[in-house]
Amino acid sequence: MGKQNELGVTPMSEDVSAWYNELVFKAELADRGPAKGTMVIRPYGYRIWELLQEQLDQRFKDTGHENAYFPLFIPQSYLQREADHVEGFAPELAVVTHGGGKELEEPLVVRPTSETVIGEMYSRWIASYRDLPVLINAWNNVVRWELRPRIFLRTTEFLWQEGHTAHADEADAMEETLKMFGVYQEFVRNVAAIPMVAGEKTPGERFAGAVRTYTIEGMMRDGKALQSGTSHYLGTNFAKAFDITFQDRDNEVRHVHTTSWGMSTRMVGAVILAHGDDAGLVLPPRLAPIQAVLVPIGRGDQGDAPRTKAYELADRLRAAGVRVHVDDRDASPGFRFNDWELKGVPLRIELGPRDLEAEQVLVAQRVGEVDDRGRPVKEAVGFDALATFVPERLDAYHDQLLQRAIAFRDEHSGPADDWATFGSLVERGFAAALHCGRTVCEDDVKARTGATPRCIPTDGADERGPCVACGEPSAYGKRVVFAKAY
Amino acid sequence: MGKQNELGVTPMSEDVSAWYNELVFKAELADRGPAKGTMVIRPYGYRIWELLQEQLDQRFKDTGHENAYFPLFIPQSYLQREADHVEGFAPELAVVTHGGGKELEEPLVVRPTSETVIGEMYSRWIASYRDLPVLINAWNNVVRWELRPRIFLRTTEFLWQEGHTAHADEADAMEETLKMFGVYQEFVRNVAAIPMVAGEKTPGERFAGAVRTYTIEGMMRDGKALQSGTSHYLGTNFAKAFDITFQDRDNEVRHVHTTSWGMSTRMVGAVILAHGDDAGLVLPPRLAPIQAVLVPIGRGDQGDAPRTKAYELADRLRAAGVRVHVDDRDASPGFRFNDWELKGVPLRIELGPRDLEAEQVLVAQRVGEVDDRGRPVKEAVGFDALATFVPERLDAYHDQLLQRAIAFRDEHSGPADDWATFGSLVERGFAAALHCGRTVCEDDVKARTGATPRCIPTDGADERGPCVACGEPSAYGKRVVFAKAY
Numbered sequence: 001m002g003k004q005n006e007l008g009v010t011p012m013s014e015d016v017s018a019w020y021n022e023l024v025f026k027a028e029l030a031d032r033g034p035a036k037g038t039m040v041i042r043p044y045g046y047r048i049w050e051l052l053q054e055q056l057d058q059r060f061k062d063t064g065h066e067n068a069y070f071p072l073f074i075p076q077s078y079l080q081r082e083a084d085h086v087e088g089f090a091p092e093l094a095v096v097t098h099g100g101g102k103e104l105e106e107p108l109v110v111r112p113t114s115e116t117v118i119g120e121m122y123s124r125w126i127a128s129y130r131d132l133p134v135l136i137n138a139w140n141n142v143v144r145w146e147l148r149p150r151i152f153l154r155t156t157e158f159l160w161q162e163g164h165t166a167h168a169d170e171a172d173a174m175e176e177t178l179k180m181f182g183v184y185q186e187f188v189r190n191v192a193a194i195p196m197v198a199g200e201k202t203p204g205e206r207f208a209g210a211v212r213t214y215t216i217e218g219m220m221r222d223g224k225a226l227q228s229g230t231s232h233y234l235g236t237n238f239a240k241a242f243d244i245t246f247q248d249r250d251n252e253v254r255h256v257h258t259t260s261w262g263m264s265t266r267m268v269g270a271v272i273l274a275h276g277d278d279a280g281l282v283l284p285p286r287l288a289p290i291q292a293v294l295v296p297i298g299r300g301d302q303g304d305a306p307r308t309k310a311y312e313l314a315d316r317l318r319a320a321g322v323r324v325h326v327d328d329r330d331a332s333p334g335f336r337f338n339d340w341e342l343k344g345v346p347l348r349i350e351l352g353p354r355d356l357e358a359e360q361v362l363v364a365q366r367v368g369e370v371d372d373r374g375r376p377v378k379e380a381v382g383f384d385a386l387a388t389f390v391p392e393r394l395d396a397y398h399d400q401l402l403q404r405a406i407a408f409r410d411e412h413s414g415p416a417d418d419w420a421t422f423g424s425l426v427e428r429g430f431a432a433a434l435h436c437g438r439t440v441c442e443d444d445v446k447a448r449t450g451a452t453p454r455c456i457p458t459d460g461a462d463e464r465g466p467c468v469a470c471g472e473p474s475a476y477g478k479r480v481v482f483a484k485a486y
Numbered sequence: 487m488g489k490q491n492e493l494g495v496t497p498m499s500e501d502v503s504a505w506y507n508e509l510v511f512k513a514e515l516a517d518r519g520p521a522k523g524t525m526v527i528r529p530y531g532y533r534i535w536e537l538l539q540e541q542l543d544q545r546f547k548d549t550g551h552e553n554a555y556f557p558l559f560i561p562q563s564y565l566q567r568e569a570d571h572v573e574g575f576a577p578e579l580a581v582v583t584h585g586g587g588k589e590l591e592e593p594l595v596v597r598p599t600s601e602t603v604i605g606e607m608y609s610r611w612i613a614s615y616r617d618l619p620v621l622i623n624a625w626n627n628v629v630r631w632e633l634r635p636r637i638f639l640r641t642t643e644f645l646w647q648e649g650h651t652a653h654a655d656e657a658d659a660m661e662e663t664l665k666m667f668g669v670y671q672e673f674v675r676n677v678a679a680i681p682m683v684a685g686e687k688t689p690g691e692r693f694a695g696a697v698r699t700y701t702i703e704g705m706m707r708d709g710k711a712l713q714s715g716t717s718h719y720l721g722t723n724f725a726k727a728f729d730i731t732f733q734d735r736d737n738e739v740r741h742v743h744t745t746s747w748g749m750s751t752r753m754v755g756a757v758i759l760a761h762g763d764d765a766g767l768v769l770p771p772r773l774a775p776i777q778a779v780l781v782p783i784g785r786g787d788q789g790d791a792p793r794t795k796a797y798e799l800a801d802r803l804r805a806a807g808v809r810v811h812v813d814d815r816d817a818s819p820g821f822r823f824n825d826w827e828l829k830g831v832p833l834r835i836e837l838g839p840r841d842l843e844a845e846q847v848l849v850a851q852r853v854g855e856v857d858d859r860g861r862p863v864k865e866a867v868g869f870d871a872l873a874t875f876v877p878e879r880l881d882a883y884h885d886q887l888l889q890r891a892i893a894f895r896d897e898h899s900g901p902a903d904d905w906a907t908f909g910s911l912v913e914r915g916f917a918a919a920l921h922c923g924r925t926v927c928e929d930d931v932k933a934r935t936g937a938t939p940r941c942i943p944t945d946g947a948d949e950r951g952p953c954v955a956c957g958e959p960s961a962y963g964k965r966v967v968f969a970k971a972y
Contacts, residue, residue, distance in 0.1 A: 033557035034564065034606055035594050043552035043622060050553060066529035067536060071519035072558075072596075072627055072643050073580075078520065091587050094559075096596065098581040099642075100631030108521050110558075110582065110596070120520055136529060141558055141627065145586030156585075157558050 009342070011278040016222040020273060021151075027281050027343050029268070030151045037149040037156030041265065044343065045152075047289035048268050049159065053139065055191050055286065056161065056263065059183050065135045065163060070117050072140075073108040078116040081241040085115065088208020092144040094156075110143040115209060115234070115260055118164045119242030126166060126256060129248045133176070134166040152269030153226070153486050160264035166244060166256040170235070173257035174212075177233040180261040181214040184229035192267065193284035193402040194218045194274045195409055196228065197430065197481050199455030204439045207260075211235035217454045217481070219409040220273035223429040225454045225483040228270050231261035269486070274405055281344025282367055284401050285394040290325045292317060292390055293340045294361075297333050297352035306351045313351070313361070313386060320387040322394070341366060346397050347390065350378070359383050363390075365397060367404070415479065422468050422482070426451035430483045432460070436467035437475025445469050451482040495828070497764040502708040506759060507637075513767050513829050515754070516637045523635040523642030527751065530829065531638075533775035534754050535645065539625065541677050541772065542647065542749065545669050551621045551649060556603050558626075559594040564602040567727040571601065574694020578630040580642075596629040601695060601720070601746055604650045605728030612652060612742060615734050619662070620652040638755030639712070639972050646750035652730060652742040656721070659743035660698075663719040666747040667700040670715035678753065679770035679887040680704045680760045681895055682714065683916065683967050685941030690925045693746075697721035703940045703967070705895045706759035709915040711940045711969035714756050717747035755972070760891055767830025768853055770887050771880040776811045778803060778876055779826045780847075783819050783838035792837045799837070799847070799872060806873040808880070827852060832883050833876065836864070845869050849876075851883060853890070901965070908954050908968070912937035916969045918946070922953035923961025931955050937968040 009026050010018040024030050029045030032038070041049065057067070073096060079086045094110040097103060111117065122134060139161045146156045163180060167173040181198065188194050196216035206213040210232040217225045238244070239255035248254055275282040285291050294314055296306035310326045317324040325345075327336050333350070340348055350362040362378040369377040381389050412429025416422035425431035426449050435441070435453065446452050448469075460478040467474055495512050496504040510516050515531030518524070527535065543553070559582060565572045575598045582594040597603065608620060625647045632642045649666060653659040667684065674680050682702035692699040696718035703711045724730070725741035734740050761768040771777050780800055782792035796812045803810045811831075813822050819836070826834055836848040848864040855863040867875050898915025902908035911917035912935050921927065921939065932938050934955075946964040953960055 031607065031610070033559075034561050034603060035557060035559040038557035038559055040557065040607055041555040043554045046554045047552070049555075066533070068529045068532045069527040069535075069645065071521055071524035071526065072629065073519075073521040073524055075520050093585070093587075094582050094594075095584040096580050097583045098593075099579070100633065101577050101579075107584075108580075117520060121517060121526055124517070143558065147586065159555065 009280065012221060012276055013278055016220075016273075019276070023272065023276065023280060023342075024151050029272070032151070035156070037146045039151050039155045039157070041159075044289055045268060048271065048283070048287050049265055051287050051289070052191070052267055053161075056187055057139070059187060060137050060161075060163065063179060063183060065137045068136045068138055069140065070111075070114050070121065070138055072111055074111055074114075074117045076107045076109050078120065079109055081116065082209050082237055084237070085209035089113070089144070092146075094143045094145060111140075112142055112144045113260075113262070114138065114140075114162055114164065115238050116242070119238045119244060119258075122166050122256070122258075123242045123244040126244055126246050129168055129246055132166060132168045132246060132256065133172060135176075136165065137161055137163040150269075150486075152265055152272070155265075158265045160262050163259070163261040165259045166239075167258070168246070168248065168254075168256065170257050173259050174233055177212065177214065177231050177259045177261070180259070181216075181231040184216050184231065184261070184263060188216060188218070188228060188267075189402065191284070191286045192271055192274075193398050193405060194228070194270060195402065195406045197225075197409075197455060197457055199457035199460070199481070201230075201455055202437065202442065202453045202476075202480065204442050205453060207232045209234060209237050211237065214458075215455050217483070217485075218270050218274050219405075219412060219430060219483075220270070220486065221276060221408070222273070223412045223427075223483070225430065225485040226266070226270050226273060227454070227485065228267055229261070229263040232259060234258045234260060273486075275401055276344070277367070279338075280342035282401065283344035283346060285346045285398050288344065288346055289323065290343070290345045291323045291394055292347040292349055293345045294324060294326045294349045294351065295333060295336050295340075296326070296328055297350060302353050303328075306353060306356055309356055310351050313349070313383065316387045317390055320391055322390050346394060349386075361386060363393070365393075367397075367401065416468055416482075419468060423449055426482055426484060430454070430481050432457075432479040432481050433468035434463065434465045434474035435476075435480045435482075436470055436472035438470075438472070441467060441470050441472070445482065450484045452485055453480045454483050454485060456480050495766060498707060498762055499764055502706075502759075505762070509758065509762065509766055509828075510637050515758070518637070521642070523632045525637050525641045525643070527645075530775055531754060534757065534769070534773050535751055537773050537775070538677070538753055539647075542673055543625075545673060546623050546647075546649065549665060549669065551623045554622045554624055555626065556597075556600050556607065556624055558597055560597055560600075560603045562593045562595050564606065565595055567602065568695050568723055570723070571695035575599070575630070578632075580629045580631060597626075598628055598630045599746075599748070600624065600626075600648055600650065601724050601744075602728070605724045605730060605744075608650075608652050608742070608744075609728045609730040612730055612732050615654055615732055618652060618654045618732060618742065619658060621662075622651065623647055623649040636755075636972075638751055638758070641751075644751045646748050649745070649747040651745045652725075653744070654732070654734065654740070654742065656743050659745050660719055663698065663700065663717050663745045663747070666745070667702075667717040670702050670717065670747070670749060674702060674704070674714060674753075675888065677770070677772045678757055678760075679884050679891060680714070680756060681888065681892045683711075683895075683941060683943055685943035685946070685967070687716075687941055688923065688928065688939045688962075688966065690928050691939060693718045695720060695723050697723065700944075701941050703969070703971075704756050704760055705891075705898060705916060705969075706756070706972065707762060707894070708759070709898045709913075709969070711916065711971040712752070712756050712759060713940070713971065714753055715747070715749040718745060720744045720746060759972075761887055762830070763853070765824075766828035768887070769830035769832060771832045771884050774830065774832055775809065776826075776829070776831045777809045777880055778833040778835055779831045780810065780812045780835045780837065781819060781822050781826075782812070782814055783836060788839050791842055792839060795842055796837050799835070799869065802873045803876055806877055808876050832880060835872075847872060849879070851879075853883075853887065902954055902968075905954060909935055912968055912970060916940070916967050918943075918965040918967050919954035920949065920951045920960035921962075921966045921968075922956055922958035924956075924958070927953060927956050927958070931968065936970045938971055939966045940969050940971060942966050
């Protein structure tokens with residue numbers, strides 16, 4: 001553990017890893033569960049997840065999807081029906097061998113993902129082209145055994161959504177795959193204020209059983225990549241394994257084409273690591289459990305009037321749709337300020353006896369302008385203006401965090417046309433390089449630098465030339481983005 | 487399977503059990519999962535659950551609770567720390583013995599409920615009286631091995647919420663226990679339109695580890711009871727087992743008092759069984775995925791104008807907050823009417839060429855007045871009045887369903903002062919009887935009649951006398967309600 005600041009958290013600038021681990025506990029986002037690799041998501045962390053769920057779910061419904069629920073337990077034999085799938089997931093499975101006091105005839109796997117059980121159900125439900133497309137999403141928990149767990153980022157159990165759709169042909173299924181890839185990009189930008197590098201995975205990094213995998217990769221404050229959502233075109237792989245067929249308009253029986261796409265509680269980790277700073281969390285306002293904290297100031301009797309006014313202003317802000325909290329704890333302003341900074345609340349609204357006389361509050365942003373002494377510049381806002389000021393300021397603050405993240409990403413990204421540049425870029429961020437596409441060369445790059453191909457960006461320009469690592473002719477017709485990854 | 491009506495479902499009046507099983511599939515509410523005892527909740531059924539979740543969750547938040555998430559896997563040894571708890575749940579456990587390709591040192595139990603793992607976490611989080619009360623709820627899935635599964639009612643895996651709170655003393659914990667018992671009663675009445683018999687469980691029917699268990703019991707259309715939600719005062723049982731202590735204002739270290747309370751996907755079964763009829767589902771409007779279905783009528787060209795108008799009216803209704811669907815399938819009106827009756831949609835709105843001319847629609851309730859020939863009376867409503875008419879009518883329809891359920895319950899309930907009356911009452915509903923309170927006598931009643939004590943109603947009058955079954959002096963100072971139960 002490094003040197004800790006007054007809040008008992010190692011500064012991020014000193015050690016991102018220690019900062020992250022300590023902050024997660026200190027800000028009461030999460031805790032370790034008793035069983036190895038599991039996590040407990042505490043109310044403050046879970047509220048971030050709820051806000052994320054609400055806003056993502058609305059987008060799913062707006063694009064015609066319905067939610068459903070599929071069972072946690074999957075017969076072990078199901079996993080084996082799709083060869084790539086079982087190979088990818090077998091090492092990570094948790095297996096139930098006993099139930100109701102007896103040994104089971106066939107062990108049950110705790111779902112690592114639900115393609116197989118959903119494949120079985122779709123084969124029962126789909127008969128005709130009239131039944132297509134099937135557009136279903138599920139919010140649930142999945143288990144993938146994790147040897148080096150990290151809260152939110154890699155846990156044996158995590159929460160997520162998994163979309164599973166079935167279509168009459170490849171064109172329709174690919175349209176869906178790309179649509180949801182687009183939904184994720186838009187969502188992460190407009191809700192989490194994180195710009196993503198978005199593109200297709202190289203064959204070696206595809207989902208086990210997919211024909212094509214699209215990914216969004218965010219840059220964390222240490223320059224590492226965090227895969228934040230994926231959308232897969234599964235072709236007819238699962239349709240063939242589970243016999244999902246339909247009679248088309250010409251009475252011919254065909255296999256459906258399926259897709260799947262998911263985003264998980266990992267996104268909470270992405271929010272922490274993409275925006276945080278030495279003072280703690282920095283939450284984007286659309287995911288902040290508390291968007292503005294009102295801090296009435298004044299000791300003893302002096303504090304009564306500010307406190308009363310703070311509650312009145314809080315009601316007005318709430319009516320304007322702001323998630324607001326009044327912190328009237330009997331503690332120094334400094335203590336309370338630090339506490340809400342640690343917790344990443346976007347706006348702090350101070351209200352002391354003198355402000356009350358002037359019928360105004362002082363508003364400070366969690367991340368904003370600072371004066372000569374490094375202290376945040378506070379803006380005076382009249383009581384009557386506050387309920388319109390705050391929502392506008394929250395939107396502006398969202399844009400500011402997004403622009404800051406874009407600038408950070410761009411400063412830590414670049415083209416790598418030679419091995420030395422590649423090596424130095426992946427030490428601090430993303431390197432866009434031509435690559436031969438051979439798995440053996442990907443493995444070599446990883447062994448030498450720790451970096452892996454994150455994706456072939458969808459918006460990359462056409463380009464060909466020698467592989468940055470081995471000099472062989474490049475694949476994909478575009479540059480590949482490499483980075484160290486969580 | 488009995489005689490089926492034109493929809494392929496055995497009439498309820500003939501065989502409730504067959505009706506229920508067939509309707510669940512036919513209305514596409516749910517399906518069986520591949521692993522024995524598991525269920526798949528299909529979009530139409532899951533939407534009912536989502537609507538229930540939203541409205542129940544809002545009540546939890548309004549009463550100061552926050553959501554959190556606790557792990558699925560619990561070390562087996564945890565269950566053993568509370569003696570009654572392990573005795574109650576041991577026979578129902580699913581056990582993970584292998585993870586990540588290896589046999590585990592200690593098997594993990596898939597949570598049947600989370601008192602134990604939450605007890606462990608609370609012992610870490612709670613130190614002082616300032617940390618109390620802790621008011622947390624979790625929405626998750628639990629597993630209890632089920633030998634005779636029935637979809638929604640008894641499944642090996644089900645979805646639910648479990649509230650877990652910790653308090654400084656018994657008075658505060660009992661206040662919470664009763665508050666949430668009240669929330670459940672209000673919720674089920676005002677959202678699900680089901681009147682409940684609400685009271686305390688007899689000692690033999692308590693939750694494993696509870697000091698007191700309060701339950702709400704709904705009457706189903708076959709006169710059987712369905713336990714629909716429970717709220718438990720756990721005393722210091724789990725606090726002692728998991729060492730959850732706090733320093734009080736006098737610096738003394740004390741055990742906290744805990745509560746837990748839960749409602750599950752069983753409630754979807756309650757809605758089906760409390761309101762349904764021979765024609766299928768009858769959904770209360772506040773839980774109906776579709777509250778009003780617009781059916782444009784007219785063949786070929788004749789149908790174009792009604793269809794266009796139907797979509798326009800649907801937009802207006804949606805803007806008025808109504809969940810509405812336009813069924814413009816190329817099928818006969820009769821086929822479409824039957825389909826939405828089966829699916830329990832509260833209001834059907836018909837619109838044919840002649841209605842269009844008259845600038846009106848015809849509204850039929852799923853359950854309502856019928857004419858001499860047994861056909862629903864349809865009301866003409868002008869286009870411009872529709873958006874105010876429908877929300878009002880939905881509220882009135884909710885009240886109507888509730889009153890119908892109250893009347894049904896009251897017609898099928900009564901006092902039983904002798905054994906013959908008791909026997910005939912529990913054949914068709916609820917019997918309120920004096921009982922000695924001895925477990926051996928409860929067992930005897932069950933063996934002879936199939937009925938069990940459902941609860942000691944909170945609103946029951948003081949009364950004492952001989953036990954209806956054995957003649958010994960009665961316990962509890964009140965009558966006990968007995969019924970056959972799901």
